[in-house]
Amino acid sequence: MINRNLLIVLFCFIAACSAPKADSPEPVLPVPHERQLVWQDMEFYAFAHFNMNTFTNMEWGLGDEDPALFNPTEFDPAQWARICKAAGMKGIILTAKHHDGFCLWPTATTDHSVKNAAWKEGKGDIIREVSDAFRAEGLKFGVYLSPWDRNHPDYGKPEYIAVFREQLRELLTNYGDIFEVWFDGANGGTGYYGGANEERRVDKRNYYDWKTTYELIRELQPNAVIFGDAGPDVRWVGNEHGYAYETTWSNLMRDSIYGGMPEYAEKYSAGQENGTHWVPAEADVSIRPGWYYHPYEDHKVKSLPQLLDIYYRSIGRNSSLLLNFPIDKRGKIHENDEAQLMKLVDKIHEDFSSPLPLENARLSASSTHGQGFEVENTISGDDDLYWAAEDGTTNATIQIEFDEPVRFNRFLAQENIALGQRIKSFDLEIKTTNGGWQKLSSGTTVGYKRILRLPDTETTAVRLVITDAKASPTLQHLGFFLAPKVLLPPSITREKSGLLRLKAPEEGLELLYTLDGTDPKENGQVYTDAFTVLQPTEIQVLSRDKGTGETSEVAKKELQIARKNWKVLGDGENTDHLIDENPETNYFTETNAVSIDLGESYLLKGFTYYPMQNRYLSGLITNYAFYVSNNGSQWKKVSEGEFGNIVNSPIEQRVNFAPVEARYIQLRALDKMDENPASFAEIGVLVDNQ
Numbered sequence: 001m002i003n004r005n006l007l008i009v010l011f012c013f014i015a016a017c018s019a020p021k022a023d024s025p026e027p028v029l030p031v032p033h034e035r036q037l038v039w040q041d042m043e044f045y046a047f048a049h050f051n052m053n054t055f056t057n058m059e060w061g062l063g064d065e066d067p068a069l070f071n072p073t074e075f076d077p078a079q080w081a082r083i084c085k086a087a088g089m090k091g092i093i094l095t096a097k098h099h100d101g102f103c104l105w106p107t108a109t110t111d112h113s114v115k116n117a118a119w120k121e122g123k124g125d126i127i128r129e130v131s132d133a134f135r136a137e138g139l140k141f142g143v144y145l146s147p148w149d150r151n152h153p154d155y156g157k158p159e160y161i162a163v164f165r166e167q168l169r170e171l172l173t174n175y176g177d178i179f180e181v182w183f184d185g186a187n188g189g190t191g192y193y194g195g196a197n198e199e200r201r202v203d204k205r206n207y208y209d210w211k212t213t214y215e216l217i218r219e220l221q222p223n224a225v226i227f228g229d230a231g232p233d234v235r236w237v238g239n240e241h242g243y244a245y246e247t248t249w250s251n252l253m254r255d256s257i258y259g260g261m262p263e264y265a266e267k268y269s270a271g272q273e274n275g276t277h278w279v280p281a282e283a284d285v286s287i288r289p290g291w292y293y294h295p296y297e298d299h300k301v302k303s304l305p306q307l308l309d310i311y312y313r314s315i316g317r318n319s320s321l322l323l324n325f326p327i328d329k330r331g332k333i334h335e336n337d338e339a340q341l342m343k344l345v346d347k348i349h350e351d352f353s354s355p356l357p358l359e360n361a362r363l364s365a366s367s368t369h370g371q372g373f374e375v376e377n378t379i380s381g382d383d384d385l386y387w388a389a390e391d392g393t394t395n396a397t398i399q400i401e402f403d404e405p406v407r408f409n410r411f412l413a414q415e416n417i418a419l420g421q422r423i424k425s426f427d428l429e430i431k432t433t434n435g436g437w438q439k440l441s442s443g444t445t446v447g448y449k450r451i452l453r454l455p456d457t458e459t460t461a462v463r464l465v466i467t468d469a470k471a472s473p474t475l476q477h478l479g480f481f482l483a484p485k486v487l488l489p490p491s492i493t494r495e496k497s498g499l500l501r502l503k504a505p506e507e508g509l510e511l512l513y514t515l516d517g518t519d520p521k522e523n524g525q526v527y528t529d530a531f532t533v534l535q536p537t538e539i540q541v542l543s544r545d546k547g548t549g550e551t552s553e554v555a556k557k558e559l560q561i562a563r564k565n566w567k568v569l570g571d572g573e574n575t576d577h578l579i580d581e582n583p584e585t586n587y588f589t590e591t592n593a594v595s596i597d598l599g600e601s602y603l604l605k606g607f608t609y610y611p612m613q614n615r616y617l618s619g620l621i622t623n624y625a626f627y628v629s630n631n632g633s634q635w636k637k638v639s640e641g642e643f644g645n646i647v648n649s650p651i652e653q654r655v656n657f658a659p660v661e662a663r664y665i666q667l668r669a670l671d672k673m674d675e676n677p678a679s680f681a682e683i684g685v686l687v688d689n690q
């Protein structure tokens with residue numbers, strides 16, 4: 001087939017030889033600096049939280065930790081670099097010093113560093129090894145240096161600023177090129193401070209004299225971008241979930257902001273159309289609940305649908321994505337984190353691997369700036385080419401017509417940000433079968449990159465209608481893709497009443513289930529509405545792509561008897577949380593025991609204890625005794641034992657015992673992880689036909 005657009009490009013090229021290229025459109029201020037353009041193209045890079053907290057199991061150390069505690073057993077920065085490279089990440093930012101003040105390099109500014117660690121008998125340098133390992137893979141290296149230092153005796157006094165700058169000087173002179181310098185907004189509070197053990201508040205606006213520090217960074221690393229709430233080059237997205245906003249401007253009213261200001265997230269983090277400086281957003285998020293490694297979060301690594309959502313809500317919304325790995329005590333990225341990361345990366349590749357062949361489509365624009373700015377530039381793949389509308393226009397329509405109907409569910413657009421962010425709103429329209437136009441979706445800002453997730457759509461023509469812009473719009477790239485569905489099984493939840501619900505990982509999937517132990521691929525019923533399951537039942541479920549017929553793996557869940565008629569004996573607040581089949585709600589008791597009336601007698605053969613799932617755990621039962629009764633007053637012990645490793649791995653515990661007929665159950669804490677009231681997310685029973 002003749003490639004129509006190739007011909008057009010060829011024709012334009014020949015025409016261009018005779019007609020001069022029009023001058024570029026005037027930039028609309030603010031515009032990015034060269035170092036910001038280079039950074040923006042990185043899109044996806046890693047964060048690593050690794051230092052003292054890794055060994056004390058904390059998120060914020062106090063500053064009084066013994067440096068000897070830092071002692072990774074299998075430190076392997078080459079493993080980090082290999083994983084990041086395989087994931088298509090372009091670099092890493094490492095916590096050279098977190099709030100507790102422990103330095104990962106042998107700094108001359110303090111003894112609170114690797115110099116006094118057990119690791120390599122104080123002869124090691126984590127910054128050296130990580131930066132070398134990343135450069136060896138062709139990846140970039142950046143540093144996080146906490147302004148707040150809960151160890152340093154001078155923190156809060158003017159003397160500390162000189163120390164802080166000297167630390168920066170060391171990091172920015174001894175470790176090659178640094179692509180980003182990251183300053184945290186968390187500043188000031190209680191700490192060790194060289195033994196003073198007091199609270200030190202600072203005037204966040206003036207204490208650090210940031211201007212002088214920025215000058216130092218520019219002098220030592222002119223190509224590095226500086227991150228902070230107020231930039232000056234890259235700004236915080238305002239949350240730690242990894243989400244940018246439907247409307248995300250790279251323009252920022254930078255002079256109204258200072259690092260750590262309380263109203264930043266709500267007022268400034270989405271950027272402003274009339275922002276005075278170019279300070280694009282960076283979305284930071286950890287692959288686990290915590291920034292630092294905690295063994296009890298090994299089972300809480302974000303799922304593929306969660307990670308994918310983060311990707312589309314950050315990179316798909318004019319932001320970069322800084323994804324954190326809590327490096328473990330060995331000094332490695334944990335296997336679970338690597339596995340989830342690779343699921344994400346494979347899925348992203350899959351989502352963008354089937355672009356619509358726009359080179360075979362007819363492209364037209366309602367307006368063009370002139371020779372050299374044709375709409376075909378948006379599909380040329382050449383970053384130096386772009387379409388621009390006529391000067392003075394603030395709206396324009398780009399139409400794309402296909403010979404045959406096409407199917408897609410992703411739309412991607414990129415402005416030529418070197419000329420400033422311009423587009424304020426747009427609609428995406430498709431041609432209907434009767435020749436009319438129908439709005440498929442709409443959006444606001446585009447910026448460096450905007451991706452829309454759409455329902456599966458079939459049409460012969462698409463129109464991008466730019467309805468408003470700050471100045472004549474530009475577009476560098478346009479794309480449409482057909483992303484396969486996330487083919488994961490649905491999630492299964494049940495209420496106390498026995499009402500059961502299935503939830504698909506994304507729209508456009510149908511859910512099939514069986515309740516008789518047979519394969520839902522063969523015998524599955526299509527799920528339409530919640531239904532009630534009262535008796536012990538094995539449910540098997542899968543998701544099926546309505547378009548392709550492809551199915552997910554089958555997920556199985558053993559449902560215990562419904563807790564419809566159960567009653568927790570005795571009073572207390574939130575007793576229902578114990579038996580609501582929702583592990584996110586907890587029940588606490590000082591008495592260290594709970595008794596439940598099951599409403600009728602069952603032949604019991606075991607019980608389950610679901611520990612609390614909160615980020616910070618308390619009162620988990622580590623040793624238990626389990627009793628049964630037929631009248632609620634005389635109890636017989638049927639089991640006693642330990643919930644091994646429950647603190648590190650707080651998953652549901654399941655205990656079997658010799659079958660016994662009973663109506664009442666009691667779980668007693670013989671020992672707990674701490675002195676806090678015993679905590680319970682859920683208690684369940686196993687009955688004999690399971």
Ligand code: FUL
Nearest residue numbers: 059060184185186284291
């Ligand atoms: C926060 C810090 O307080 C956290 O510990 C973490 O480093 C995160 C990236 O930034 O503000």
